[in-house]
Amino acid sequence: MTGLYSAAFIETLRRGALSLVGTWGLSPRTEVSLLNISENATFLAADPDTGTRVVLRVYRPGYHTRREIESELDWITALRARHVVDTPEPLTVPGGGHIATFDLDGRQREVTAFAFMTGVEPSPDEDLSGGFHELGALSAHLHAHTRDWPRPTGFVRKTWTWETTVGPTPHWGDWRAALGLTPDGAAVLDRLCEVLRRRLAAYGTGPDRFGLIHADLRLANLLVDGDRIGVIDFDDCGFGWLGYDFAAAVSFLEHEPYIPALQDAWVAGYRTVAPLSAEDEAMLPTFVLLRRLLLTAWIASHAETPTAQELGAGYTGGTLMLADRYLSKAG
Structure with missing residues (x-):
């Protein structure tokens, strides 16, 4: 894979996400694996000690500002509070808020975590x-x-x-x-x-x-x-x-x-x-x-x-x- 998300860059992001798992109460033995690459890089963090699974999103540089990310999570929180839609809970970090960061070449990379949601993607081959x-x-x-x-x-x-x-x-x-x-x-x-x-x-x-x-x-x-x-x-x-x-x-x-x-x-x-x-x-x-x-x-x-x-x-x-x-x- 070439471009921004080269294999080496994805591994760097994975390691950065792995360094933050303790932020959300996951054990040091937690395994972090790639889920998908789209606008951002999304990883699955699986804690073998508790069975907890968390989805980590590492944001693409230059797309959203920190305030834009916070605003997205504000809306999700409001939707969940009023039971408007079933959507995963954004997990908080110590001290409040939802955004953690790790340093990559002198720049802070934002990461958010969501509770894992079960389910499968609908198939275009079925009656939709x-x-x-x-x-x-x-x-x-x-x-x-x-x-x-x-x-x-x-x-x-x-x-x-x-x-x-x-x-x-x-x-x-x-x-x-x-x-x-x-x-x-x-x-x-x-x-x-x-x-x-x-x-x-x-x-x-x-x-x-x-x-x-x-x-x-x-x-x-x-x-x-x-x-x-x-x-x-x-x-x-x-x-x-x-x-x-x-x-x-x-x-x-x-x-x-x-x-x-x-x-x-x-x-x-x-x-x-x-x-x-x-x-x-x-x-x-x-x-x-x-x-x-x-x-x-x-x-x-x-x-x-x-x-x-x-x-x-x-x-x-x-x-x-x-x-x-x-x-x-x-x-």
Whole structure:
């Protein structure tokens, strides 16, 4: 693996995380192993003396500020206190707070710990309609909470607008660097980008359609255990369009023929909890294309991650296919 997360760098992060296990009351015999690499490096800490398992997240440098990390954990804590969603408990450190650090080349690297949650990721090969009905209801509960939750002073999270996703100041890099993108393909995506800009501007960011969202409710961040759907990884939570939570839920599946059925199920589930207007529903395919183009940029800027290496330039080709289909309906 090349790029930021080389094998040597992952091992350095693992050792740094291992040095902190005592912070959360784990024994010196605790074993720390890699779970996954995405934006951050996530490790499993398993204590053989007590059987305790804890998930450790070592944050990617330059992505979130410390205050942004604290704000994420503030929201998770509030959601858990009001039983809005099943999500792992952020573990505290001595003296209060949730963030521990270790030194790496003179820079402090932030680490947080979460209680281990049982469950398995839903498979795209199974019938997801029932799960998406529940996910729609869950999304509505999350959105209802954010409307009336008094955010703590200094709460800071990123915003996910056209400008910061696929526009001039993208959080995840420029889609023009997409793997395998040709000049002809870039022209198609330029047109898509402009159509997205116009439609999103017309839709607007009123409080009934734009607010604090999870922003990454994809299958990899759901843990199903019996009738329970657990939600993990609020690392991308921020301010965005509420309908974007559906688009994130179908990440990397956007080309599948069953997406319209999943949209119908999500909408029906959402409406069991809160209103969703016809205009809101009609915008969901636009959010799916916004998310798809954003992920196309992410794959290029995070090429060392397993997800990017698995999808590669083929994902760019799929984006062009979806863009053509979307633009043909846009006129």
